[in-house]
Amino acid sequence: MIWTLKKKLYRVQHGVMKIASEVIPFPVPVLLTGPGSVSKLAENIKARGIKKVLVVTDKVLMGLKLPEGLLASLKEHGVDYTVFDDVQPNPTIENVEAGKKIYKANNCNGIIGFGGGSAIDCAKIIGARVSNPYLTVRRMKGMFRVILPIPPFFCVPTTAGTGSETTVAAVITDAATHEKFAISDLKLIPKIAVLDPELMIGLPPHITSTTGMDALTHAVEAYIGLNGNAFTDENAETAVKLVFENLEEVYKNGKNLEARHNMALASYYGGAAFTRAYVGYVHAIAHNMGGLYGVPHGLANAIILPYILEFCRKEAEKKLAALAVAGGIGKKSESAEKLSHRFIDHIKTMNKNMGIPTFIKELKKKDIPLIAKRALDEAHPDYPVPRIMTLSECEELIKKLLP
Numbered sequence: 001m002i003w004t005l006k007k008k009l010y011r012v013q014h015g016v017m018k019i020a021s022e023v024i025p026f027p028v029p030v031l032l033t034g035p036g037s038v039s040k041l042a043e044n045i046k047a048r049g050i051k052k053v054l055v056v057t058d059k060v061l062m063g064l065k066l067p068e069g070l071l072a073s074l075k076e077h078g079v080d081y082t083v084f085d086d087v088q089p090n091p092t093i094e095n096v097e098a099g100k101k102i103y104k105a106n107n108c109n110g111i112i113g114f115g116g117g118s119a120i121d122c123a124k125i126i127g128a129r130v131s132n133p134y135l136t137v138r139r140m141k142g143m144f145r146v147i148l149p150i151p152p153f154f155c156v157p158t159t160a161g162t163g164s165e166t167t168v169a170a171v172i173t174d175a176a177t178h179e180k181f182a183i184s185d186l187k188l189i190p191k192i193a194v195l196d197p198e199l200m201i202g203l204p205p206h207i208t209s210t211t212g213m214d215a216l217t218h219a220v221e222a223y224i225g226l227n228g229n230a231f232t233d234e235n236a237e238t239a240v241k242l243v244f245e246n247l248e249e250v251y252k253n254g255k256n257l258e259a260r261h262n263m264a265l266a267s268y269y270g271g272a273a274f275t276r277a278y279v280g281y282v283h284a285i286a287h288n289m290g291g292l293y294g295v296p297h298g299l300a301n302a303i304i305l306p307y308i309l310e311f312c313r314k315e316a317e318k319k320l321a322a323l324a325v326a327g328g329i330g331k332k333s334e335s336a337e338k339l340s341h342r343f344i345d346h347i348k349t350m351n352k353n354m355g356i357p358t359f360i361k362e363l364k365k366k367d368i369p370l371i372a373k374r375a376l377d378e379a380h381p382d383y384p385v386p387r388i389m390t391l392s393e394c395e396e397l398i399k400k401l402l403p
Contacts, residue, residue: 006380007388011226014384018227021276027186029155029166029193031268035257038070038156038196041112042077048191050110050152052080054103056123057114058087066158066199067114082106084126087115090290090297091122092175093137099126103151113155113190116211117162117171117297120155124170124188127151137172137183143382146185156194159203160263161211161298163218163271165193173291179374180291189275195268197260205251209354212247212263213302215239216347218270220305222277223323224316226384229277236273237326242266244327244346251354280385282308284375285398292371293362302356307400309344312387319386320344359403368398 032040045053053074057067062085074081084099103111103126113123127150128140140146155165164170169184203211219239222232243266250259285308286300313320321339324330329346330339351358372394379385389397 003390010381010388013381014226017278017382017384018229021227022229024186026168026276027189029190031193031195033195033264034261035196035198038194038199039073041070041154041156041192041194042073042079044192045074045110045154046077046079048110048152050079052082052106052108053110053112054099054106054108054126055081055083055112055114056087056099056126057083057085057119059085061085061115061119061158064202066202070112070114070156082108087119087122089118090173090180090294091118092173094175095122096125096129096137096172099123100129103130108151110152110154111150113153113164114158116157116159117164117214120157120162120164121170121172123155124150124153124164125172125183127153128183128185128188138174140183140185141181143184144186146183146187149187153188153190154192154194155190156196156199157264157267158199159207159211160200160260160267161214163215163267163274165190165195166268166271167275169275171287171297178291180287181378182287193268195261195264197257197264200260200264201255201257203254205254206355208254209247209251209356210296210298210302212243212251212266212298213305213351213356214298215263215267215270216243216247217282217301217305218274218279219243219266220309220323221280221282222270222273224312224319224386225277225280226386227277228273232273232277235269236277237323239266239270239273240323240327242269244329248350248353278383280308280383281311281375281379281389281394284379284383285371285394287378288371288374289360289363292367293360295360295362299356300360302351303358303360303401306344306348306351307397309347311389311393311397312385313340313344315386316340360401361403363398363401363403365399365402368395371398
């Protein structure tokens with residue numbers, strides 16, 4: 001009886017959120033796209049009267065000298081900069097606080113996130129802390145808790161997957177509790193996003209594959225959830241089509257600039273869909289795999305996605321069938337049941353072709369109750385999933401991920 005009431009209350013909130021997403025004016029970043037487009041960012045920053053920016057990135061990218069083109073362009077246009085490159089693969093609250101100190105000490109008045117989702121998310125939260133010094137990172141957890149606007153924020157993704165360049169969300173880890181959680185606010189959407197496929201040419205195949213599956217997960221969870229609309233559905237369908245057509249190609253041939261560009265667009269469209277329609281249990285469980293074990297987010301999503309789709313296949317059957325058609329692996333004349341199964345099987349085949357396992361090797365059986373509880377605490381009531389999961393169902397599903 002209590003569980004039935006809870007589910008009804010969740011659905012009421014989902015309905016309210018759906019209405020809100022229709023009327024709230026989501027900012028849309030200015031897009032700079034195509035090979036070499038990163039060189040155009042500096043002039044746009046200068047035109048906004050910004051004198052000095054904090055460039056948030058990581059040591060791996062600095063070692064590869066990937067930001068050099070951006071930094072040279074900033075210098076050429078008279079925009080001063082300071083680099084903060086201590087972002088970890090799963091950024092922590094400590095990373096944010098360190099970045100905030102450097103921003104303040106160097107009198108910056110803008111931020112550039114350069115890198116994968118980790119660098120961009122960390123940059124977003126650094127901005128939130130700079131503008132809201134009396135709000136701790138934990139107090140901003142959840143939705144719409146960033147009170148004052150962040151400094152002018154720009155981002156240059158170097159992977160095609162997170163969609164962070166267009167979303168309201170930023171994910172952070174509390175190193176003390178190993179909990180990974182999201183901060184979501186309209187103020188976190190960047191002013192300008194650069195989609196430059198030349199920055200992605202050197203991505204190793206395993207990062208190309210898992211970040212690409214992250215983009216697919218965003219699109220799929222946004223589409224099969226209950227809060228989609230014409231805008232999010234169109235973006236999700238486009239993202240799925242682009243991933244199905246380009247990801248395995250760029251996994252095999254990383255220098256294919258057209259495929260790289262298409263995957264950058266897939267990431268952007270997937271992000272545009274889920275920032276309005278939300279995600280689901282794949283993300284809720286994956287966040288905890290990242291928080292507890294440091295499993296890369298895209299890899300966790302790729303592994304978990306087929307299991308969640310099988311869990312809610314009947315409830316999401318028509319939507320999954322529509323995605324199969326949008327992805328070019330089926331025809332409208334076929335039955336929804338057949339198409340939905342084919343869609344899930346296609347994802348499994350993609351994972352297999354790109355060497356993505358069916359299990360999470362770090363997962364420990366003793367941690368399953370904690371992971372399930374934290375995952376459902378994150379998902380309920382915010383994520384408008386097609387089928388609401390009980391704690392025992394969540395634990396049983398996570399057991400399938402054991403090595």
